[in-house]
Amino acid sequence: MTIVEKILAKKAGKKVVRPDQIVEVSVDLAMIHDALGAHTIARFRELDVKKVWDPARIVVVLDHYVPNKDIDTAKKCLNIKKFVIEQGIENYYEVGKGGIAHQVLVEKGHVLPGTTLVAVDSHTTTSGVMGAFATGIGVDEMAVVFKTGRLWERVPGTIRINVEGKLKPPIMSKDLMLLILKRLGVSGALFKSLQYTGSTVSQMSIASRMVLTNMAIESGATNGIIEPDQKTLDFVKARTNQPFEVIRSDPDAEYAKTLEFHADDIKEPIVAVPSKPSNALGVTEVEGTKIDQAFIGSCTNGRLEDLRMAARILKGRKVDRFTKVIIIPASQEVLRAALAQGLIATFVEAGAAVGTPTCGPCMEAHMGILGPGEVCISTANRNFQGRVGDVTAKIYLASPATVAASALKGKISDPREFF
Amino acid sequence: MELKGRVWKFGKDVDTDELFAGRFMMGGDETSRSQYQEFIAKSGLSDVGHRENVPVDFLKKVVKGDIIVAEENFGIGSSRQQAAETLKFKGVQAVVADSIHRIFFRNFWNLGCPAIDLPGISAAFETGHEMVLNLRQGIIKNLTTGKEFKFRLIIPSWFIDMVEAGGLIPYHKSLKS
Numbered sequence: 325m326t327i328v329e330k331i332l333a334k335k336a337g338k339k340v341v342r343p344d345q346i347v348e349v350s351v352d353l354a355m356i357h358d359a360l361g362a363h364t365i366a367r368f369r370e371l372d373v374k375k376v377w378d379p380a381r382i383v384v385v386l387d388h389y390v391p392n393k394d395i396d397t398a399k400k401c402l403n404i405k406k407f408v409i410e411q412g413i414e415n416y417y418e419v420g421k422g423g424i425a426h427q428v429l430v431e432k433g434h435v436l437p438g439t440t441l442v443a444v445d446s447h448t449t450t451s452g453v454m455g456a457f458a459t460g461i462g463v464d465e466m467a468v469v470f471k472t473g474r475l476w477e478r479v480p481g482t483i484r485i486n487v488e489g490k491l492k493p494p495i496m497s498k499d500l501m502l503l504i505l506k507r508l509g510v511s512g513a514l515f516k517s518l519q520y521t522g523s524t525v526s527q528m529s530i531a532s533r534m535v536l537t538n539m540a541i542e543s544g545a546t547n548g549i550i551e552p553d554q555k556t557l558d559f560v561k562a563r564t565n566q567p568f569e570v571i572r573s574d575p576d577a578e579y580a581k582t583l584e585f586h587a588d589d590i591k592e593p594i595v596a597v598p599s600k601p602s603n604a605l606g607v608t609e610v611e612g613t614k615i616d617q618a619f620i621g622s623c624t625n626g627r628l629e630d631l632r633m634a635a636r637i638l639k640g641r642k643v644d645r646f647t648k649v650i651i652i653p654a655s656q657e658v659l660r661a662a663l664a665q666g667l668i669a670t671f672v673e674a675g676a677a678v679g680t681p682t683c684g685p686c687m688e689a690h691m692g693i694l695g696p697g698e699v700c701i702s703t704a705n706r707n708f709q710g711r712v713g714d715v716t717a718k719i720y721l722a723s724p725a726t727v728a729a730s731a732l733k734g735k736i737s738d739p740r741e742f743f
Numbered sequence: 744m745e746l747k748g749r750v751w752k753f754g755k756d757v758d759t760d761e762l763f764a765g766r767f768m769m770g771g772d773e774t775s776r777s778q779y780q781e782f783i784a785k786s787g788l789s790d791v792g793h794r795e796n797v798p799v800d801f802l803k804k805v806v807k808g809d810i811i812v813a814e815e816n817f818g819i820g821s822s823r824q825q826a827a828e829t830l831k832f833k834g835v836q837a838v839v840a841d842s843i844h845r846i847f848f849r850n851f852w853n854l855g856c857p858a859i860d861l862p863g864i865s866a867a868f869e870t871g872h873e874m875v876l877n878l879r880q881g882i883i884k885n886l887t888t889g890k891e892f893k894f895r896l897i898i899p900s901w902f903i904d905m906v907e908a909g910g911l912i913p914y915h916k917s918l919k920s
Contacts, residue, residue: 346899359768360822366773370912389769396769403774446822446846462824462850464911471915476899478845510756511816514842515897544819546845600756687821688765708760708820715790 326482326577328517331457335440343481355443357425359388360463362400365407367467376411377473383415385428388683390419393690423655423681426450426623433563437552438571452537455552480517480546481580487524489587494725494739497532499594501539506604513545520550530559531627538624539705542601596721599709607738617648617700618731620724622686625703626654628661630724635667637728637742638674644734650692652679688713701730750872753813754796759820763787780832787829807834812868818847827851841865855910861894
């Protein structure tokens with residue numbers, strides 16, 4: 325069996341499961357955030373149960389609409405806080421304490437190898453980086469998880485994405501992922517799991533790997549996953565004392581298919597043009613496209629290595645005077661490190677707006693909303709029409725290196741010029 | 744159980760930002776079913792005129808009991824349940840598509856509304872056709888053309904009972920634990 329099949333079999337209390345089998349599994353961890361948390365709680369209250377199944381297995385993070393932007397968001401966050409207190413939930417991250425939920429789940433050691441995690445967010449797939457089965461659900465279903473601690477799942481067959489070779493800076497894992505999505509398409513992995521393997525993935529930092537699991541959802545996949553290796557174990561053990569079992573794919577595991585990639589195939593930085601994450605082109609094909617906004621951040625690319633890459637390009641330079649450049653660290657931990665390393669000073673000197681760790685303008689939520697016809701280049705994960713505001717705005721997805729280079733020139737630019 | 748309705752034909756890759764824009768996600772009082780329902784119904788598909796994959800007169804003319812037939816990858820994107828809710832509250836009773844994204848699939852069923860994925864089905868329907876859908880027998884019939892199609896769903900054994908109960912929350916309330 326594959327790693328995903330083995331995790332689901334274990335959590336379903338079965339010896340063997342096969343792709344497309346329906347199983348019911350125990351949930352090890354459930355996360356809600358402010359975008360859908362109050363909705364979850366309202367539905368939970370309709371179930372006429374007083375207590376959640378296990379408050380220690382629930383994590384609550386406020387990240388989409390904080391600091392609250394209006395009365396509606398303030399009311400919903402208040403409802404969430406009341407629930408957290410009432411239910412005795414310890415793992416609560418108020419604004420200023422955590423950051424983007426997917427980053428917090430991993431960096432605070434909540435996600436353990438070999439476990440199951442659900443959250444009211446499609447980018448829950450990010451946590452598969454720890455070798456966990458992590459996936460998104462809606463609020464009615466989360467209300468039932470809060471009551472029962474159980475979830476049904478259609479066992480996903482696994483598409484293996486094998487990548488060999490070494491990525492050469494400024495090529496980043498984002499460029500690789502955009503190419504993977506080009507090959508898979510936005511529906512190429514429906515009801516499937518993406519398992520990333522190969523020497524390129526082994527060499528990657530945890531942060532770089534998180535880009536791959538984060539954007540697995542853009543291919544329609546149920547989840548993305550990477551088998552735990554020494555790097556994973558060192559990372560987890562530095563963050564938690566909780567015991568866990570390492571699960572890996574069997575040598576004779578059956579895959580739905582294997583797609584092979586080589587780092588050398590990535591000849592230049594990649595940009596996904598509007599309005600699908602699978603619309604990958606080489607940066608030289610869109611170079612010179614005028615931009616109004618450049619965003620570096622999100623659960624895809626707001627980690628320390630992303631900010632270091634951006635700072636390397638922005639240091640000692642000024643961003644374009646008509647371009648809104650927004651840089652948001654993914655978490656308080658990332659912010660603290662970025663401050664200590666002088667990256668924040670670099671960004672401020674360059675003329676970027678630096679935000680407190682939240683989702684930011686990854687979606688039309690809180691800030692950085694796009695007006696009619698505006699063009700944004702972003703390190704986030706989706707470029708659907710209307711994703712970040714007006715339906716006529718256009719979003720290009722790229723790596724932090726490409727976005728930083730573009731911020732300097734006010735148009736889509738090749739970061740290799742600054743290396 | 745059998746559902747009958749008039750068809751609206753959608754294109755491919757209808758995404759959740761399109762079904763329910765982020766700007767409305769924090770609106771509506773989720774603790775008041777009636778107020779919430781009204782808000783969610785009116786806020787969905789707000790930019791429909793700018794899209795190629797949704798018929799332009801859908802918003803004006805959709806009525807209770809209509810069925811959406813879509814090309815591949817319906818509902819790709821976010822967990823936001825509002826994307827499924829807005830269709831239900833506008834009156835759509837079922838979605839039938841060549842393929843359906845996992846989270847939307849679950850969300851729509853959980854509201855007590857069937858989401859049927861059957862490769863190739865979209866080619867057999869046009870807007871205005873009449874459909875009959877038999878869930879337990881796994882049959883879709885186009886009453887306008889007379890053509891019949893069989894489907895096999897990959898769903899939990901209790902799912903159709905759940906639809907008959909009116910959705911996941913009413914179904915769970917009806918379970919005596």
